[in-house]
Amino acid sequence: MAEDAVLNSAPAAGIEPVLESKGLSQGxxxxxxxxxxxxxxxxxxxFALIFLVAFTSVGYLGIPGWWKYNHEQVSSLVxxxxxxxxxxPLAWGEHPFGxxxxxxxxxxxxxxxxxxxxxxxxxxxxxxxxIGVVVGAISGYFRGWSEAILMRLTDVIIIxxxxxxxxxxxxxxxxxDSGSWFAAFxxxxxxxxxxxxxxxxxxxxLARLMRxxxxxxxxxxxVDAARISGASNARIIFxxxxxxxxxxxIVNVTLTMSAAxxxxxxxxxxxVGVKAPDTSLGLLIxxxxxxxATRPWLFxxxxxxxxxxxxxxxxxxxxxxxxxxxxQKKFNAKKARAGAASTAGTPPEKTAVSAFDGSxxx
Amino acid sequence: xxxxxxxRLMTAALILLGASFLVYLLTxxxxxxxxxxxxxxxxxxxxxxxxxxxxLQLDVPAPVRYFKWLGGAAQCLIPFAxxxxxxxxxxxxxxxxxxxxxxxxxxxxxxGATVLAILIGITLGIITALRQYSTLDYGVxxxxxxxxxxxxxxxxxxxxxxxxxxFNNFLRSPDVPLPVALxxxxxxxxxxxxxxxxxxxxxxxxxxxxxxxVSAVLIYFSATEWFKTPGLGPVVIAIAGVGIAFxxxxxxxxxxxxxxxxxxxxxxxxxxxxxxxxxPLLNEATFLMIVLLAIAxxxxxxxxxxxxxxxxxxxxxxxxxxxxFLVGFLILLDRFMQAWPSYFNNSRVRGRPxxxxxxxxxxxxxxxxxxxxxxxxxxxxxxxxxxxxxxASYTRFTRASMLxxxxxxxxxxxxxxxxxxxxxxxxxxxxxxxxxxxxxxxxDIGGLxxxxxxxxxxxxxxxxxxxxxxxxxxxDPNPVMGVFVCVAITAMGFNLVAxxxxxxxxxxxxxxx
Numbered sequence: 001m002a003e004d005a006v007l008n009s010a011p012a013a014g015i016e017p018v019l020e021s022k023g024l025s026q027g028x029x030x031x032x033x034x035x036x037x038x039x040x041x042x043x044x045x046x047f048a049l050i051f052l053v054a055f056t057s058v059g060y061l062g063i064p065g066w067w068k069y070n071h072e073q074v075s076s077l078v079x080x081x082x083x084x085x086x087x088x089p090l091a092w093g094e095h096p097f098g099x100x101x102x103x104x105x106x107x108x109x110x111x112x113x114x115x116x117x118x119x120x121x122x123x124x125x126x127x128x129x130x131i132g133v134v135v136g137a138i139s140g141y142f143r144g145w146s147e148a149i150l151m152r153l154t155d156v157i158i159i160x161x162x163x164x165x166x167x168x169x170x171x172x173x174x175x176x177d178s179g180s181w182f183a184a185f186x187x188x189x190x191x192x193x194x195x196x197x198x199x200x201x202x203x204x205x206l207a208r209l210m211r212x213x214x215x216x217x218x219x220x221x222x223v224d225a226a227r228i229s230g231a232s233n234a235r236i237i238f239x240x241x242x243x244x245x246x247x248x249x250i251v252n253v254t255l256t257m258s259a260a261x262x263x264x265x266x267x268x269x270x271x272v273g274v275k276a277p278d279t280s281l282g283l284l285i286x287x288x289x290x291x292x293a294t295r296p297w298l299f300x301x302x303x304x305x306x307x308x309x310x311x312x313x314x315x316x317x318x319x320x321x322x323x324x325x326x327x328q329k330k331f332n333a334k335k336a337r338a339g340a341a342s343t344a345g346t347p348p349e350k351t352a353v354s355a356f357d358g359s360x361x362x
Numbered sequence: 363x364x365x366x367x368x369x370r371l372m373t374a375a376l377i378l379l380g381a382s383f384l385v386y387l388l389t390x391x392x393x394x395x396x397x398x399x400x401x402x403x404x405x406x407x408x409x410x411x412x413x414x415x416x417x418l419q420l421d422v423p424a425p426v427r428y429f430k431w432l433g434g435a436a437q438c439l440i441p442f443a444x445x446x447x448x449x450x451x452x453x454x455x456x457x458x459x460x461x462x463x464x465x466x467x468x469x470x471x472x473x474g475a476t477v478l479a480i481l482i483g484i485t486l487g488i489i490t491a492l493r494q495y496s497t498l499d500y501g502v503x504x505x506x507x508x509x510x511x512x513x514x515x516x517x518x519x520x521x522x523x524x525x526x527x528x529f530n531n532f533l534r535s536p537d538v539p540l541p542v543a544l545x546x547x548x549x550x551x552x553x554x555x556x557x558x559x560x561x562x563x564x565x566x567x568x569x570x571x572x573x574x575x576v577s578a579v580l581i582y583f584s585a586t587e588w589f590k591t592p593g594l595g596p597v598v599i600a601i602a603g604v605g606i607a608f609x610x611x612x613x614x615x616x617x618x619x620x621x622x623x624x625x626x627x628x629x630x631x632x633x634x635x636x637x638x639x640x641x642p643l644l645n646e647a648t649f650l651m652i653v654l655l656a657i658a659x660x661x662x663x664x665x666x667x668x669x670x671x672x673x674x675x676x677x678x679x680x681x682x683x684x685x686x687f688l689v690g691f692l693i694l695l696d697r698f699m700q701a702w703p704s705y706f707n708n709s710r711v712r713g714r715p716x717x718x719x720x721x722x723x724x725x726x727x728x729x730x731x732x733x734x735x736x737x738x739x740x741x742x743x744x745x746x747x748x749x750x751x752x753x754a755s756y757t758r759f760t761r762a763s764m765l766x767x768x769x770x771x772x773x774x775x776x777x778x779x780x781x782x783x784x785x786x787x788x789x790x791x792x793x794x795x796x797x798x799x800x801x802x803x804x805x806d807i808g809g810l811x812x813x814x815x816x817x818x819x820x821x822x823x824x825x826x827x828x829x830x831x832x833x834x835x836x837x838d839p840n841p842v843m844g845v846f847v848c849v850a851i852t853a854m855g856f857n858l859v860a861x862x863x864x865x866x867x868x869x870x871x872x873x874x875x
Contacts, residue, residue, distance in 0.1 A: 152373075152376075152377065152380075155373075155377045156377055156380050156381045156384065159377070159378075159381050159849075159850045159853060159854070160381055160384060160385055160388075161830070161846070161849075163815060163830070163831070163834070164385060164388055164389065164392075164830075164834060164842065164846075165388065167392055167834045167835075168388045168389075168391060168392040171392040171393040171837075172391075172392075258511070262511075262513055265513050265515075266513065266514070266515065266816055269513075269515045269816070270815075270816065270819065270831070272834075282513070282515075285513075285515060285516055285519070286515070289515075289519045292519060292523050293523075293527075299516075299519065303513065303516040306511075306513050306516065307508070307511050307512060307513075307516075310510075310511035311507060311508060311511040314507050314510060314511055315507065318507070
């Protein structure tokens with residue numbers, strides 16, 4: 001397979017052939033490559049920090065956190081609400097990110113918003129990944145009428161705008177008096193309902209990708225061999241094909257998740273996502289954009305956290321793509337530059353072409 | 363081929379029917395259009411409710427209403443009958459009129475942004491692919507990731523604050539203090555030094571030259587109040603034209619092709635002479651005249667190239683035509699700058715030219731140039747926001763595609779037989795790298811008229827996205843359906859075009875008959 005080709009070909013400048021020659025398993029190779037990707041590691045650390053701080057500071061699911069305010073609590077304005085934190089001397093202060101006009105603590109609100117964004121992201125990733133795999137696997141493996149129906153369903157869902165669906169959901173969730181179980185659930189867990197709903201519509205591109213993977217993998221010899229030795233369809237799908245498609249799946253789930261954060265913030269900004277009194281990063285920006293001239297911090301911090309979360313997820317996704325791509329070798333730019341003088345050739349690098357898919361402003 | 367296209371169109375029609383049915387039901391189910399009257403205590407409450415019920419036919423169940431709407435929409439398929447009926451919106455206005463208006467607004471907003479984003483993105487992608495693993499490459503890659511992670515509404519608010527309010531304040535008393543001018547010069551110089559690549563000495567020279575040039579220009583601008591009365595003048599046009607001539611020849615024919623270089627330089631000379639001749643004509647300009655002049659400029663360039671001839675007449679013609687088009691653009695730019703003071707002091711603008719909302723100053727009066735400047739100052743901020751967020755995908759995609767092509771065997775063959783690096787990059791690699799890019803460009807053009815819902819709502823442009831959002835918030839199915847059908851038809855049409863273009867450009871890919 002790919003490793004054999006690598007072993008036989010002479011390594012080009014800067015490429016370390018060590019990993020493949022030690023007889024490591026595929027999982028070990030992927031892990032080593034991922035850990036060698038400095039952008040992805042930085043992204044992972046930043047994301048872990050944000051995750052920890054967001055979920056421990058203001059508490060989650062009724063568990064109290066270590067921060068003294070929560071996102072709804074009003075306290076008296078300190079220094080007219082300006083941020084009290086400073087880099088030099090390094091100090092935290094009473095309200096590190098400042099306060100809004102009526103005295104709510106922005107740090108607590110931003111952390112609550114980050115929680116919401118991360119929750120939505122994880123829920124969307126799980127649901128979209130699950131449905132995408134099931135639909136892609138069924139249509140790619142069994143072909144025939146099930147493929148025809150599922151793929152036409154995908155085509156239909158892909159052209160319905162997410163904004164419309166979110167607006168419908170927001171309306172349904174808003175009708176508390178109608179007493180349906182959905183309205184009751186959505187009014188208590190607004191962000192969870194939003195995540196589930198967005199997950200139910202964002203699986204379509206994943207399903208198409210997984211179908212493509214299954215279509216090509218099911219024609220391979222090892223699947224034929226498994227079938228001849230009497231393996232059932234379920235065994236072939238779960239034991240033989242899925243492990244080979246898992247790289248594409250994980251990478252694209254990550255990219256879906258980073259797009260999901262922007263979708264959630266955009267919907268909240270337009271007023272059909274998370275609604276007051278609960279808060280989210282997009283809602284904070286939407287509420288405070290008029291106050292930019294007087295209280296700019298209300299605008300900077302939520303935006304900064306959206307960018308940080310999204311950027312770290314994108315870098316993690318990039319690292320995962322490089323790690324799972326069998327053609328991608330660990331690359332050391334310094335060695336390449338040193339070697340380029342003697343070999344005078346461009347080091348081969350192959351990157352998966354699907355860098356970003358889908359536009360985020362729709 | 364024909365069977366393939368017919369089958370694709372049939373499937374697309376069926377998908378469109380199913381999806382439009384769903385969209386109609388969803389919009390109708392999303393709320394109660396009479397809600398605003400229910401809380402109302404006015405005496406005509408019942409009459410208002412009745413009139414709206416009649417207008418939107420609320421007494422008929424939604425699926426039946428959908429088929430009524432479909433009956434009206436089907437008349438749009440009859441050519442030249444002019445009986446298109448997409449229903450009326452909640453205010454009683456026909457949706458077809460609103461759609462036509464919104465379409466123009468959206469296209470003026472999005473077309474420029476998309477074209478610029480594609481051009482800049484592809485250029486950056488190629489440069490980073492050629493300079494793989496350089497500082498420039500890492501910088502651009504990081505910027506691409508950063509731009510890709512930016513929420514557009516956040517960028518838009520920042521642009522409004524600094525691009526509009528801040529810049530307008532600056533224009534009130536446009537002088538650049540010396541430290542600021544030097545600082546900007548140092549910043550751009552560092553960027554140029556990093557971007558230029560090569561040996562440290564070369565980087566230093568490039569960076570120093572850029573620093574000196576930028577600082578000098580800024581100090582000169584500040585001293586002469588250039589920002590109040592901008593203009594290029596024939597001298598700057600001539601100098602910039604010579605630069606353009608060299609750059610265009612370098613890219614399209616190579617500097618060794620002396621005939622091409624001479625043709626391009628002659629085109630610049632003709633352009634500078636024409637600059638004086640067309641000024642009276644430009645005072646009476648209309649849009650049609652500008653288009654005709656642009657065509658004339660290209661024709662003059664082609665003529666110069668043809669007369670110059672040389673061993674490769676085509677290359678000379680191409681170089682001269684591109685150069686004369688760009689010089690013509692400079693002359694146009696200069697004329698717009700001449701109109702700037704009259705726009706700046708217009709009673710409606712009152713010295714705050716860069717607008718934060720809308721697509722034009724209401725009730726502004728003026729000639730072609732003032733109106734052109736007006737739409738320019740309104741479009742610049744949303745265009746910048748859209749370029750920033752869509753730049754990243756083009757850059758990354760082009761880079762990946764270009765890297766893959768540069769490692770192909772035929773590139774090595776071309777190098778081995780002694781083809782110059784310019785020809786390898788521009789003719790062998792770039793053209794093939796464009797094939798996969800052509801498909802995503804087709805997708806994006808298909809998505810163009812959907813507009814940018816968020817951008818339009820932040821900048822209050824009343825385009826397709828605004829119509830859609832407005833329809834949703836008023837629970838008004840007809841405008842939503844109108845926008846949806848337009849967007850879905852173009853998206854699916856360009857999907858098909860993308861597939862066909864791929865198989866036409868890359869003969870290895872064949873469509874299934």
